[in-house]
Amino acid sequence: MKTTDGFPNLTTDYALAAANLDEFGYCLIENALSAEEVIGLRSRLEEQAAGEKQRGLASEDAGPNDTGVNQRVWFLVNKGKVFRDLLHHKVVKTLVKHILGDEFLLSSFTANIAKPGGVMGLHTDQWWMPKPVQPLQDAVKPGSMTGAHFRGRRLGREGAVPSKSMSPAVACNIMWMLTDFTEENGATHVVPRSHLSGMQPDVDLDKDVESIPAVAPAGTAMVFEGRLWHSTGSNVSDASRLGALSYFCAPQFRQQENLTVGTDPAVLRDAPPELLGLLGFKVWQGYGRIESPKCEFISPGQTSLGELAPE
Numbered sequence: 001m002k003t004t005d006g007f008p009n010l011t012t013d014y015a016l017a018a019a020n021l022d023e024f025g026y027c028l029i030e031n032a033l034s035a036e037e038v039i040g041l042r043s044r045l046e047e048q049a050a051g052e053k054q055r056g057l058a059s060e061d062a063g064p065n066d067t068g069v070n071q072r073v074w075f076l077v078n079k080g081k082v083f084r085d086l087l088h089h090k091v092v093k094t095l096v097k098h099i100l101g102d103e104f105l106l107s108s109f110t111a112n113i114a115k116p117g118g119v120m121g122l123h124t125d126q127w128w129m130p131k132p133v134q135p136l137q138d139a140v141k142p143g144s145m146t147g148a149h150f151r152g153r154r155l156g157r158e159g160a161v162p163s164k165s166m167s168p169a170v171a172c173n174i175m176w177m178l179t180d181f182t183e184e185n186g187a188t189h190v191v192p193r194s195h196l197s198g199m200q201p202d203v204d205l206d207k208d209v210e211s212i213p214a215v216a217p218a219g220t221a222m223v224f225e226g227r228l229w230h231s232t233g234s235n236v237s238d239a240s241r242l243g244a245l246s247y248f249c250a251p252q253f254r255q256q257e258n259l260t261v262g263t264d265p266a267v268l269r270d271a272p273p274e275l276l277g278l279l280g281f282k283v284w285q286g287y288g289r290i291e292s293p294k295c296e297f298i299s300p301g302q303t304s305l306g307e308l309a310p311e
């Protein structure tokens with residue numbers, strides 16, 4: 001199966017995939033998951049989603065007036081080993097590393113069940129990244145930033161102003177496709193090369209920007225870097241589109257899910273150091289520590305020494 005001509009095709013060649021990421025902002029890894037893995041992931045996800053819905057705990061968004069057409073399943077690290085296993089996949093070790101470097105954190109691990117009738121606006125996954133500024137230029141203070149601060153420009157159209165300097169990618173996402181992603185069922189839409197625009201999409205100004213659906217079979221992993229403009233496509237089919245999103249960030253940044261507090265102790269007991277590092281238990285350059293910056297890892301539930309006096 002091919003995506004739109006001229007843009008990244010499915011590949012198993014990781015060097016080509018890395019080149020696609022650099023040039024287009026995304027790549028598509030063919031058969032990243034075996035048919036058995038897809039079945040295992042999909043059935044665990046469907047079961048979890050149904051369990052949350054039955055208990056009135058389902059998280060739903062998108063649709064007209066945000067009436068809740070898509071079901072989100074959050075915090076997948078606690079919701080099955082099948083999900084945690086994905087975090088050790090070659091796609092993570094190779095392509096997320098290609099974008100973020102040697103050390104990175106899992107920011108969140110969630111699923112989006114895009115149901116018929118749902119659609120989501122264009123956005124990037126690092127909208128919060130401060131923009132480069134000129135000396136003495138007024139800028140939004142980093143701690144006063146909200147998603148509403150960024151007005152986009154129509155990419156490739158009149159009025160588009162290419163940036164001379166821009167922020168690097170500090171986040172990277174993987175969409176693990178658990179059903180076929182088609183134009184009809186709301187395949188993720190991407191704006192190829194938008195990662196090099198230095199701009200964030202604007203809900204109003206950019207609503208007619210040209211995007212393409214990342215059409216690919218179940219088992220594909222779409223890796224996309226944090227600056228890529230993307231959205232959930234409009235699902236006009238009669239079936240749900242299932243995908244799991246493992247979203248990573250550089251170690252300087254705050255994780256979207258509070259994984260050090262929220263991860264199940266039973267999961268942590270069995271977690272290898274690599275997973276503990278992704279969750280945020282590894283001290284990075286002295287940051288994230290409790291007491292000595294020389295401790296490589298903090299422990300779950302650990303607190304600092306507290307008030308002391310000589311005995």
Ligand SMILES: O=C(O)CCC(=O)C(=O)O
Pocket residue numbers: 112114186187188189230231232233243245
């Ligand atoms: O489900 C999709 O296609 C994309 C979802 C997404 O971009 C998001 O949740 O931020």
